[in-house]
Amino acid sequence: GENVEQHPSTLSVxxxxxxVIKCTYSDSASNYFPWYKQELGxxxxxxxxxxSNVGEKKDQxxxxxxxxxxxxxxxxxxxxxxxxxxxxxxxxPTSGTYKYIFGTGTRLKVLA
Amino acid sequence: xxxxxxxxxxxxRRRGQEARLRCSPMKGHSHVYWYRQLPEEGLKxxxxxxxxxxxxxxxxxxxxxxxxxxxxxxxxxxxxxxxRGDSAAxxxxxxxxxxxxxxxxxxxxxxxxxL
Numbered sequence: 184g185e186n187v188e189q190h191p192s193t194l195s196v197x198x199x200x201x202x203v204i205k206c207t208y209s210d211s212a213s214n215y216f217p218w219y220k221q222e223l224g225x226x227x228x229x230x231x232x233x234x235s236n237v238g239e240k241k242d243q244x245x246x247x248x249x250x251x252x253x254x255x256x257x258x259x260x261x262x263x264x265x266x267x268x269x270x271x272x273x274x275x276p277t278s279g280t281y282k283y284i285f286g287t288g289t290r291l292k293v294l295a
Numbered sequence: 296x297x298x299x300x301x302x303x304x305x306x307x308r309r310r311g312q313e314a315r316l317r318c319s320p321m322k323g324h325s326h327v328y329w330y331r332q333l334p335e336e337g338l339k340x341x342x343x344x345x346x347x348x349x350x351x352x353x354x355x356x357x358x359x360x361x362x363x364x365x366x367x368x369x370x371x372x373x374x375x376x377x378x379r380g381d382s383a384a385x386x387x388x389x390x391x392x393x394x395x396x397x398x399x400x401x402x403x404x405x406x407x408x409x410l
Contacts, residue, residue: 189337215396226299226386226401227338234396272337281328281393282351285337 185210185277189286196263197294204289206273207255216249216256219272221288227272231258263293297322299389299402300369307408314374314381316405320389327370328399329355329362332384343393344370350393377409 186209196202206216214235219227233240233247233256240247246259260267273286300319308314320327325346330338340354344364355362359377364370374381384406388399 217398219401224406226301226403229398229400232398276396281326281343281390281397281399282340282354283328283330283338283399285330285339287337288335 185213185275185284187273187275187284187286189273189289191289192287193290193292195292195294198263198265200263202258202260202263202267202291202293204258204271204273204291205255206257206275206286207253208275208284209254210275210278211251211254212278213275215276216247217274217283218247218258219274221270221272223269230271260291263291265293265295267291268293299387299400301387301402301405303405304403305406305408307410308377309410310378311376314377314407314409316372316374316385316387316407317369318372318387318389318402319369320387321400324389324391324400326390326393326397327364328388328390329370329372330386330388330401332386332404334383338386341372345393374407377407379409382407382409 189206217232220230221227249256270288274283327344329341332338342355342362343351359375361373384404386404388401390397
């Protein structure tokens with residue numbers, strides 16, 4: 184079955200710096216890669232996603248890059264702000280189905 | 296357009312009691328998924344339902360857990376005879392279609408504490 188690894192587990196950056204979180208997956212049939220942000224006491228909120236027909240997608244300060252050959256995708260946050268502090272999860276649908284396999288999460292702390 | 300709604304947000308039960316968690320999908324969504332999150336862990340798939348049908352319950356424990364999505368009303372995740380190990384956050388998600396490229400939108404979750 185699908186295996187998803189996420190690194191790092193914790194990340195502290197100074198306000199204004201960039202943060203990068205990486206996920207690797209095992210199923211080469213996977214074709215959709217969302218990233219979720221989870222704040223304390225809340226549910227995961229979709230922040231950006233990418234489909235396998237593109238290598239990069241950007242939305243203001245957030246971008247996602249995909250390397251299908253190496254089977255990894257990364258979340259990039261530029262000009263970080265304190266409100267970016269949260270836990271970030273990557274997810275991969277198993278074999279292109281509805282069953283999301285989540286990474287173990289990255290706790291991002293932006294220091295003011 | 297309201298998002299996915301879940302209630303209650305917090306639920307406390309004593310061992311042996313029953314827990315009922317409710318989920319109303321986003322408007323226009325007919326596919327519902329339940330996930331469980333243990334502290335400091337990622338979400339784990341439990342069950343996928345469409346109206347009046349359980350499509351995939353491969354992630355749900357065989358005993359004490361059941362789920363339904365009736366023709367009218369919210370989806371219900373039911374846990375009978377709760378044990379301390381059932382303490383977790385339970386999240387519901389919904390999508391318009393079930394294909395792998397379809398985004399799942401999550402509710403705020405129900406945090407179950409078993410005393």
